[in-house]
Amino acid sequence: xxxxxxxxxxxxxxxxxxxxxxxxxxxxxxxxxxxxxxxxxxxxxxxxxxxxxxxxxxxxxxxxxxxxxxxxxxxxxxxxxxxxxxxxxxxxxxxxxxxxxxxxxxxxxxxxxxxxxxxxxxxxxxxxxxxxxxxxxxxxxxxxxxxxxxxxxxxxxxxxxxxxxxxxxxxxxxxxxxxxxxxxxxxxxxxxxxxxxxxxxxxxxxxxxxxxxxxxxxxxxxxxxxxxxxxxxxxxxxxxxxxxxxxxxxxxxxxxxxxxxxxxxxxxxxxxxxxxxxxxxxxxxxxxxxxxxxxxxxxxxxxxxxxxxxxxxxxxxxxxxxxxxxxxxxxxxxxxxxxxxxxxxxxxxxxxxxxxxxxxxxxxxxxxxxxxxxxxxxxxxxxxxxxxxxxxxxxxxxxxxxxxxxxxxxxxxxxxxxxxxxxxxxxxxxxxxxxxxxxxxxxxxxxxxxxxxxxxxxxxxxxxxxxxxxxxxxxxxxxxxxxxxxxxxxxxxxxxxxxxxxxxxxxxxxxxxxxxxxxxxxxxxxxxxxxxxxxxxxxxxxxxxxxxxxxxxxxxxxxxxxxxxxxxxxxxxxxxxxxxxxxxxxxxxxxxxxxxxxxxxxxxxxxxxxxxxxxxxxxxxxxxxxxxxxxxxxxxxxxxxxxxxxxxxxxxxxxxxxxxxxxxxxxxxxxxxxxxxxxxxxxxxxxxxxxxxxxxxxxxxxxxxxxxxxxxxxxxxxxxxxxxxxxxxxxxxxxxxxxxxxx
Numbered sequence: 001x002x003x004x005x006x007x008x009x010x011x012x013x014x015x016x017x018x019x020x021x022x023x024x025x026x027x028x029x030x031x032x033x034x035x036x037x038x039x040x041x042x043x044x045x046x047x048x049x050x051x052x053x054x055x056x057x058x059x060x061x062x063x064x065x066x067x068x069x070x071x072x073x074x075x076x077x078x079x080x081x082x083x084x085x086x087x088x089x090x091x092x093x094x095x096x097x098x099x100x101x102x103x104x105x106x107x108x109x110x111x112x113x114x115x116x117x118x119x120x121x122x123x124x125x126x127x128x129x130x131x132x133x134x135x136x137x138x139x140x141x142x143x144x145x146x147x148x149x150x151x152x153x154x155x156x157x158x159x160x161x162x163x164x165x166x167x168x169x170x171x172x173x174x175x176x177x178x179x180x181x182x183x184x185x186x187x188x189x190x191x192x193x194x195x196x197x198x199x200x201x202x203x204x205x206x207x208x209x210x211x212x213x214x215x216x217x218x219x220x221x222x223x224x225x226x227x228x229x230x231x232x233x234x235x236x237x238x239x240x241x242x243x244x245x246x247x248x249x250x251x252x253x254x255x256x257x258x259x260x261x262x263x264x265x266x267x268x269x270x271x272x273x274x275x276x277x278x279x280x281x282x283x284x285x286x287x288x289x290x291x292x293x294x295x296x297x298x299x300x301x302x303x304x305x306x307x308x309x310x311x312x313x314x315x316x317x318x319x320x321x322x323x324x325x326x327x328x329x330x331x332x333x334x335x336x337x338x339x340x341x342x343x344x345x346x347x348x349x350x351x352x353x354x355x356x357x358x359x360x361x362x363x364x365x366x367x368x369x370x371x372x373x374x375x376x377x378x379x380x381x382x383x384x385x386x387x388x389x390x391x392x393x394x395x396x397x398x399x400x401x402x403x404x405x406x407x408x409x410x411x412x413x414x415x416x417x418x419x420x421x422x423x424x425x426x427x428x429x430x431x432x433x434x435x436x437x438x439x440x441x442x443x444x445x446x447x448x449x450x451x452x453x454x455x456x457x458x459x460x461x462x463x464x465x466x467x468x469x470x471x472x473x474x475x476x477x478x479x480x481x482x483x484x485x486x487x488x489x490x491x492x493x494x495x496x497x498x499x500x501x502x503x504x505x506x507x508x509x510x511x512x513x514x515x516x517x518x519x520x521x522x523x524x525x526x527x528x529x530x531x532x533x534x535x536x537x538x539x540x541x542x543x544x545x546x547x548x549x550x551x552x553x554x555x556x557x558x559x560x561x562x563x564x565x566x567x568x569x570x571x572x573x574x575x576x577x578x579x580x581x582x583x584x585x586x587x588x589x590x591x592x593x594x595x596x597x598x599x600x601x602x603x604x605x606x607x608x609x610x611x612x613x614x615x616x617x618x619x620x621x622x623x624x625x626x627x628x629x630x631x632x633x634x635x636x637x638x639x640x641x642x643x644x645x646x647x648x649x650x651x652x653x654x655x656x657x658x659x660x661x662x663x664x665x666x667x668x669x670x671x672x673x674x675x676x677x678x679x680x681x682x683x684x685x686x687x688x689x690x691x692x693x694x695x696x697x698x699x700x701x702x703x704x705x706x707x708x709x710x711x712x713x714x715x716x717x718x719x720x721x722x723x724x725x726x727x728x729x730x731x732x733x734x735x736x737x738x739x740x741x742x743x
Contacts, residue, residue: 011149012028012029013028013029014028016029016069016075016079017031017032018069019184021187022187026078029069029070032066032184033065036181038184040055040058040062040176040180042190043176043180043343046245047244048191048245048343049176057114057173058176058180060102060115061118061173062177062180062181064099064119065098065177065181066094066181067097068093068094068096068101069094069098071094071097071142071145073090074094091142092138092142094123095121097142097150099119099161100143100150100151101149102116104153109160113161113163113165114166114169114173115173117161117162117170117173117174118174122181124332139152140152168372172338172373174335174336175335175338175339179339182311183311188308191245191315192313192314194241194244194246194316196243196267196268196275197246197315200267200268201235201239204235204266206235209231209232211233211236211402212236212239213239214400215239215240216239218240219240219242219244221375222375222395222397222398223377223378223379223398224383224388224392224398224400225379225380225400225402226380226383226399226401226598227400227403228381228537228594228597229538230537230541230542231403233349234262237349237377238263240347241345242345244315244345245316245340245343245344246316246317246345246347247319247324247347248316248317248318249324249348250318251320251321251349251350251354251513252353252510253280253282253320254510254515255349255515256318256319256320257482258482258515259349260278263276263316263318270296272296273300273304273314274314275314276317277309278318279309279317279318279319279320279323281695282475283309284302284306284687287302288687303683312337312340321362321365324341327341328364328365328626339372342373342374344374344375345375345377346374346376347376347377348376349380349513350380351387352383352387352530353509353512353534355615355618356616356619357619357622359390360623360626361626363390363394364626364627367394376395378391381533382529382530382533384601385605386605386606403598404594406543406594408592409540409543410539410540410547410552410591411550411590411591411592412536412550412552412553412588413589414554414556416557417555417556418555418557419555421457421460424440424442424453424457425460425461425464427440427521431520431521432502436520437520438503438520439500440503440504440520440521440522441511441517441519441521441523441538441539442506442523442524443507443508443509444508444525445525446559447472449559451725454466454467454468454724454725457504464503464504466504467481467484467485467488467503467506467724468507468725469511470507470510470726471695472695472726472727473723473726473727474651474692475690475691475692476691477723485511485515486515486517488517489517489538490517509535512531512535515538518539518541520540521552521553522551526578526582527573527578527581528581529585530605532554533597533601536552539552547591556582558578563575563578564614565614566614574614576610576614577610580604581604583604584600585600648696649693649695649696650693650694651665651689652716652720653719654719654720656692664688664692665689667685668689693714694727
């Protein structure tokens with residue numbers, strides 16, 4: 001678009017903006033500013049900016065944001081063939097100087113401060129720079145050198161720019177300006193239109209249930225949806241998003257990938273690069289894996305596709321919360337993330353799976369999203385009343401609770417003892433004897449226990465098909481495992497008949513969130529009632545199997561070392577919540593309806609009953625901590641506590657010691673560090689290395705690193721690994737992994 005003449009003189013066309021076009025030519029300040037303003041109009045045309053006054057305000061911010069680049073010193077640095085460092089004695093950051101180009105008389109005080117804040121912070125900026133010795137005088141000197149473009153502000157006016165008045169408007173405008181500026185500088189499309197989702201849902205020709213219709217009818221509200229497993233909450237969430245920009249967050253990467261594939265197929269593979277993105281730490285690897293042998297991907301630039309997701313340009317993004325919700329820590333660029341969510345619809349699926357600290361960060365993040373104008377949908381099969389209360393403290397929801405009101409899917413036997421292989425094998429042999437479908441799912445609270453259970457069953461009878469699935473497999477093995485359990489655990493055989501197979505799968509809580517598997521029998525350790533309800537949803541998921549006796553066995557005694565009591569640092573299972581979970585099952589024996597399961601939560605997990613628990617206290621401390629820091633600081637480092645939502649890859653030495661893997665690894669390393677190789681070749685090499693890596697949580701990594709393991713981009717660690725059981729921990733390293741063994 002053309003910049004209105006009142007804004008500029010010919011100098012804007014003569015000076016450089018630093019950014020380059022697609023051919024590598026330097027853009028003029030006029031060209032760059034025009035493109036930034038055009039990005040603002042794209043947001044307007046897509047309906048992401050609905051108020052004409054907000055559009056005008058954003059256009060003004062776009063117009064003035066780089067005016068500080070007009071100075072001779074800046075232009076000298078930009079045009080120099082040699083690097084010239086920024087000189088604090090002669091120059092000002094261009095984002096600061098640009099504030100002095102804004103014609104203050106055209107705005108009232110409130111709007112001027114909002115506009116000035118956005119311009120000052122469209123690049124990371126520390127306000128203390130202004131008040132450092134000598135900088136006020138430097139500001140005056142530079143402003144007086146260019147009276148045609150800049151004018152001096154009073155010290156009091158500079159001070160008001162940084163106050164917390166109208167903070168939500170300031171953040172929203174800053175973030176929108178950043179998105180427009182980055183898109184124009186990077187020569188990419190700022191947003192693609194969502195004109196397909198509702199049509200895609202209609203082509204499914206489903207008989208939509210009452211939960212899905214509720215979501216469709218309340219697309220303009222914040223909603224809190226509780227629906228039993230198998231009701232199609234994913235489709236309900238998509239109806240709620242409709243033809244709008246949407247983010248779909250899940251707590252487990254495996255579940256995210258499964259949901260992404262499901263929606264991707266729904267919205268047509270041939271247009272995915274402008275419609276839906278997967279966003280987690282291993283996105284590129286997943287895209288490269290999906291593209292192999294797929295006709296729909298042949299013309300797709302996978303690397304450009306991944307970048308569109310990373311830049312939040314696609315209308316539907318499936319993600320882990322750590323990719324966006326770190327904005328609550330005010331890290332670099334947080335305004336851009338929050339401003340994007342401000343015009344989006346945000347779905348949080350299975351919120352009860354987060355630990356106390358992360359739950360606090362997510363709830364505070366949702367609170368901020370609503371404050372700046374976004375809409376949120378919290379949906380789950382199991383929501384404890386105390387979590388519902390925590391959410392409603394900050395957000396007003398329209399609530400809906402839904403069940404199928406069908407016959408019981410589960411007949412439960414509660415056993416007050418440890419989960420053991422003898423019981424599992426006894427069930428297996430009995431089913432074989434009677435000729436029954438014999439798909440048995442075993443869910444353990446830790447990876448270590450799942451591995452031990454695999455050993456016991458395999459040693460008892462190596463003719464039984466037994467397999468394991470958890471997070472601690474290398475990338476290529478985990479993909480095969482996931483595909484295998486989804487295939488084994490399907491409900492029907494594709495011809496409308498019940499899929500009948502024989503075998504035992506041993507897993508962890510990784511299978512709780514959105515993994516579409518349907519087993520005949522469940523043996524599970526107890527953790528919390530919330531997780532139990534999720535685990536039950538993986539057995540007789542569709543409710544179409546005949547129940548003969550019990551089909552679910554719950555073992556209430558667990559490893560004492562896993563229980564976290566007050567004053568005890570070890571353990572990840574809160575003692576109070578665990579004991580309440582045991583109490584909730586006290587009278588359970590036999591068939592249980594979905595309504596009865598919901599009642600377990602409503603009766604035993606109220607705020608009154610859990611408020612003295614370590615979990616609840618940890619939540620309160622984390623929430624208060626992030627809010628206090630939110631109020632007193634603009635930017636601060638992400639605390640160490642966030643490491644537990646970030647995964648770090650390691651490579652087991654036993655993997656690279658195998659000859660073929662060693663050759664793959666060494667070839668990939670050679671390419672990765674060869675600067676003559678193309679970016680695509682290096683990224684493909686990185687993907688090859690990641691295929692040999694296992695993700696561990698950050699705390700585990702730093703403990704291992706402290707024990708003297710290699711310090712590389714992806715470190716090689718001296719721990720045993722097998723394709724059957726995954727990464728194994730020796731006795732002397734068990735404690736290092738105790739923080740995150742549950743997945």
